[in-house]
Amino acid sequence: MILMKIVNSSIFKTLKSLRDSMRLHQNHQNNRR
Incomplete structure (x- = not known):
């Protein structure tokens, strides 16, 4: 579960x-326009 939290935060x-x-x-x- 902690791993998912880390992955979610990095993706965010x-x-x-x-x-x-x-x-x-x-x-x-x-x-520029």
Whole structure:
């Protein structure tokens, strides 16, 4: 069960960072326009 918790937290972190980077990318494109 602890292993699942660790995996879930790491996946959550990765998804969050991915979403943040995508948002940054979108902002960059919007600023260039």
